[in-house]
Amino acid sequence: MNPDQRKNLLASADAVGDHLTHAWNYYATLRALQRHARERLDVLNYYPHFVATITYSIWDDLFNKLYHCVDNRKEAMGFPKLFKQVRTYLASDENLMSQIGQDETKIKAGQTREKIVNWRHQVVAHYTIKDNESFVTFYKDNVCSLNEIKNLISEYQKILNYYGKELLNIVFMVKDLGTHAHSGVDQIIKAMIIGAEQDRTKDG
Numbered sequence: 001m002n003p004d005q006r007k008n009l010l011a012s013a014d015a016v017g018d019h020l021t022h023a024w025n026y027y028a029t030l031r032a033l034q035r036h037a038r039e040r041l042d043v044l045n046y047y048p049h050f051v052a053t054i055t056y057s058i059w060d061d062l063f064n065k066l067y068h069c070v071d072n073r074k075e076a077m078g079f080p081k082l083f084k085q086v087r088t089y090l091a092s093d094e095n096l097m098s099q100i101g102q103d104e105t106k107i108k109a110g111q112t113r114e115k116i117v118n119w120r121h122q123v124v125a126h127y128t129i130k131d132n133e134s135f136v137t138f139y140k141d142n143v144c145s146l147n148e149i150k151n152l153i154s155e156y157q158k159i160l161n162y163y164g165k166e167l168l169n170i171v172f173m174v175k176d177l178g179t180h181a182h183s184g185v186d187q188i189i190k191a192m193i194i195g196a197e198q199d200r201t202k203d204g
Contacts, residue, residue, distance in 0.1 A: 001167070005089045010168055012085055015077035016160050017172040019065045023153050024174060026062040028181035030055070031146055036189045043189065046196040060124045062149065067120040069156055070107055079107060079156075082163065096166070103159050112152045115142040 001009070033055060037044050044051045072080040083100050090096055107113060119142060122128045129135045157174055164170040 001089050005085070006168065009082065009085055009089070009163075010170075012077055012082040013160060013164055013168065013170070013172070016069055016079060016082060016156070017164075017174050019068045019078070020153060020157055020160065020172075020174040021177065023062055023065045023069075023149075025177040025181050026058050026065065027146060027149050027153060028178035029058055029185060030062070032182040032185035034146065036185065040189065040193065043193050043196050046199075047192055063116050063119045063124050066113075066116045066149075066152065066156075070113060070117070079103070079159065086163065086167070090167075099162070103162075106155070107159070110152065110155075112144060112148045115144050115148075116152075118142045119144070 033044075033051070068076065069078045070080065071078045083104060086096065086100060118138075122138065129138055157172070160172055160174075164172050
């Protein structure tokens with residue numbers, strides 16, 4: 001590769017890394033909220049509008065970021081663009097071409113990936129669901145657990161790091177915000193507990 005080609009590959013890989021960094025952060029925040037919902041559902045229910053707004057917004061952004069990783073539009077910065085660049089710059093490397101084929105198949109075949117694309121297209125970007133009954137059916141068919149999300153992000157991270165190490169001598173550190181996400185949610189919930197208890201004392 002010449003310097004310009006390496007720069008292009010780095011930009012594409014870095015964009016995927018940025019998508020995954022945000023995805024890990026959103027995942028960790030949702031996981032922390034889930035933990036507190038199990039431990040102190042009464043407190044979360046005391047602030048229903050705030051909790052619902054934050055939760056739905058994070059899910060929307062999470063679906064968007066994971067969709068960006070597989071978006072195959074010309075202007076998109078995700079795996080399809082990265083793979084296209086590698087094919088263009090290093091077409092003579094048969095092992096690398098075989099690896100790209102395997103990774104493309106792996107990404108396209110994933111059920112969680114399909115559900116994320118559905119959420120992004122039909123709910124987040126273009127709300128095409130016409131009524132509540134249709135949404136219930138859509139939800140049952142496309143519900144994503146946090147474990148599924150975690151496994152998908154981990155898989156994408158492995159794929160990204162393969163090309164980073166092989167072609168750019170870089171390992172992308174994209175899972176370093178979980179501690180901060182949990183700590184932040186812990187502080188928010190702590191403040192919510194204090195507020196709820198103070199209100200109850202006043203009412204009593």
